[in-house]
Each structure stands twice: as structure tokens, then as C-alpha cells.
Amino acid sequence: MAKDLVANLDLNLLRVFTVLFQEKNMRRASERLNVTQPAVSQSLKKLRQHFDEPLFVKVTGGLAATGFAERLYDVVSPNLQALFSGLSHLTHFAPSELKQSITIALSPPAMMTLSGALILKFKQLAPNVQLSIVAWSGQTLADLGNGDTLIGVHYGDIDYPKSIYRHQVALLTAGVAVRKGHPLLKEEKVFDQLSDYPIASQLIPEWNERKVVAAEVMKRYGMELEIGFRAEDSAALVDVTSQTDMFMPITNLFPKHRYKDIAYPNVEIPEQDRYHPLYCYHHLRQRNSPLIEWLIQVIQQTVEEQIELNSDK
Structure with missing residues (x-):
């Protein structure tokens, strides 16, 4: 039976491996990782034991990767980079870096007032987003469910499924x-x-x-x-x-x-x-999404600004 190379594997060891593969030198690897050389050596020992492979051999001036290490690097490097990048985005959210399509559904009263103001806000805060604003229809709740529409704005007393979550943005x-x-x-x-x-x-x-x-x-x-x-x-x-x-x-x-x-x-x-309460509606799976949280903030701020414009009329 083939050995399971994933079970009990410490991802931090793979990070050490990728840096060591790139540097081919214990000292330089330890400097990049901001750890001691004995710590790098200990990590390498654990990796050798886990894969039952030497991974590197000593040569003049440093280390040389084995054939297995080269194949391992080809698998690990791009995927590990994507993993750490994705994890970092859980805590880092920058609207100015967004490059995606976003569809917002607005009920007719909201469409009348918010459309232009939202377009201007997105140009300022998230200029690379392709924003689509559509009218709320009988299909909107289904579109929120399947992801065709990311967020919608409507009054509160409507029927909506348990898979949809709402957040009040104004009274x-x-x-x-x-x-x-x-x-x-x-x-x-x-x-x-x-x-x-x-x-x-x-x-x-x-x-x-x-x-x-x-x-x-x-x-x-x-x-x-x-x-x-x-x-x-x-x-x-x-x-x-x-x-x-x-x-x-x-x-x-x-x-x-x-x-x-x-x-x-x-x-x-x-x-x-x-x-009449006004709500933002979105799918429950997006409840803790930084993007959704930001969209709700933008919509709420836009609603408040438009109400303020009307306050002295």
C-alpha cells in the first residue's frame, strides 16, 4: 500500500522546503525565514523522515536538490503560494485591488435614488470592478442563491428563503x-x-x-x-x-x-x-465575507447621503 504523503504533514515544513530549494544554502534560507540554522536543519530532518527521501545532498557551496525534491517543488511551490495568498486575504481586504464583476439588484425606489451614486462610489473606491445594477425582480432571490447577483436592496416585509440573509441599512x-x-x-x-x-x-x-x-x-x-x-x-x-x-x-x-x-x-x-425598513439581502454563505461587509457599508453610506440631500427639501 502506497504511503500517504499528506497525513500529518506540517505545512510550515513545506514552506521551509520551498525556501531551502530556492536558496540551496542553509544560512541564506535561515535568514529569509528569520529562524536559526539549527531550526532549518531540524525541519529538513522532519521532511526527510516524512517523505523517506534525502531531498538535498551537500555540494561545494551549499546543497543540491535530488530528483524527488525537484518534483516535490514543482507540486508544492505554486499551490503553497496560492494557499498562503488566499489565507492572507481572509484578513486583508482592499476594495481598490478588486478586479471582478459585481451585480447589485435594487428595488424600484432604490434604483431611482441609488444607481448613479453607487456608480460614482465604485469609480472612487473600487475602480477596477465591473459593476452591474439590475432591477429587483421575481428572479432576484434565486439569483442571490446561485451567485448571479451578489447583493440586493429591498424593503423588509417580503418573503425570502432561509438561505438568504438580510441586514438593515436604514429605517x-x-x-x-x-x-x-x-x-x-x-x-x-x-x-x-x-x-x-x-x-x-x-x-x-x-x-x-x-x-x-x-x-x-x-x-x-x-x-x-x-x-x-x-x-x-x-x-x-x-x-x-x-x-x-x-x-x-x-x-x-x-x-x-x-x-x-x-x-x-x-x-x-x-x-x-x-x-419602512430597508435591507441588504445576500446568500447566507456570504455572511462573513469581507466583500459583502464592505458592500453593505457602501450601500448604507450611500443611502444615508441621499437622505441627507433630501433633508432640507
Whole structure:
């Protein structure tokens, strides 16, 4: 039966072997390894015993590798280098060194606000990444599972499998957008008056496809809303809102600073219906990934910056 050359093998001994093979000299090897020559000699002795091979023979000026040592080096050197490099990346993470494709899925409200800001952040922080931003769809949770999409951004109250993990990045505050000059803007505080106007509601996959969330909220308070328009496309909703008396439910993530034809009445939504958590979603196997942790930080910072831009509007 052939001897198992892997069992009980100390990887540190292989590191000594590769350096010794490259230097062919005990003194120079010990200097590179920052250990004593007797320590190198002891490691070599253990290697000889493990492989039952001499590995090196003494020659004038140092050591010469045996044929077995040359074959061993051809196997060990590239793989050991890859192993130590990979292990070092567990504790070392530099976004500027990333060279890969990253796909981020954004729900429609997040797509409207975060896309450009994320592109700019990646150009600054990770310029060699090929970033793709896609719309969150009914396929996104499956794409997070199979790795086609690395991370997604969506509201919290959606159904997702146990294989998907989520991390809250913001608690958004609900509000309303209307056209400039809308009658609601004359009111000091708005809530019951919303039932006097049709709603322009955004279709958000896996969140409100079968219901209008704002209508459900108003119904709990004894009011019925007329559904005036529904669309997934944010630009279409803004266009309709800016030209009609419909009102559009929004959150404080909505990019108020971009739209001159849109205004924001002072809506007093009951506290239990006022807030919507925003989450990053990713596969559970990525939970401790430095890349995922960094992406969550970048997304959270971008969300906070966009909310701050809207704070005085």
C-alpha cells in the first residue's frame, strides 16, 4: 500500500522546503525565514523522515536538490503560494485591488435614488470592478442563491428563503409627493384629505404587486383610496404625478432635489405605519465575507447621503 504523503504533514515544513530549494544554502534560507540554522536543519530532518527521501545532498557551496525534491517543488511551490495568498486575504481586504464583476439588484425606489451614486462610489473606491445594477425582480432571490447577483436592496416585509440573509441599512420615513400647486399643499397637515385624490402607486416586485400598501393603510383608518395609476417605472410615476392631481407615496429616500415640478405636503402618517425598513439581502454563505461587509457599508453610506440631500427639501 502506497504511503500517504499528506497525513500529518506540517505545512510550515513545506514552506521551509520551498525556501531551502530556492536558496540551496542553509544560512541564506535561515535568514529569509528569520529562524536559526539549527531550526532549518531540524525541519529538513522532519521532511526527510516524512517523505523517506534525502531531498538535498551537500555540494561545494551549499546543497543540491535530488530528483524527488525537484518534483516535490514543482507540486508544492505554486499551490503553497496560492494557499498562503488566499489565507492572507481572509484578513486583508482592499476594495481598490478588486478586479471582478459585481451585480447589485435594487428595488424600484432604490434604483431611482441609488444607481448613479453607487456608480460614482465604485469609480472612487473600487475602480477596477465591473459593476452591474439590475432591477429587483421575481428572479432576484434565486439569483442571490446561485451567485448571479451578489447583493440586493429591498424593503423588509417580503418573503425570502432561509438561505438568504438580510441586514438593515436604514429605517425610511413615509411621505407623499404631489405636483406643484396641488390643493393639498394649502393644508397645514395632511392625512384624511388624501382620500379625496387618486393615488399613483409604484409597483414593487415581491412587495406590493397584489395590493396597494397605502390603500391598505388608509383602509385601516376607515378611508377608501381610488387607484389612479400604477407603474414600476419611477419616471412614469413622476411624470403622471407632476401633471395630475394624483398623489404618490414616497419615502425620505425619494430624490427630492432632482424634481422641480414636485412638491411635498406635510403628511401626518400614524407612527405605526410611518416607517419602512430597508435591507441588504445576500446568500447566507456570504455572511462573513469581507466583500459583502464592505458592500453593505457602501450601500448604507450611500443611502444615508441621499437622505441627507433630501433633508432640507
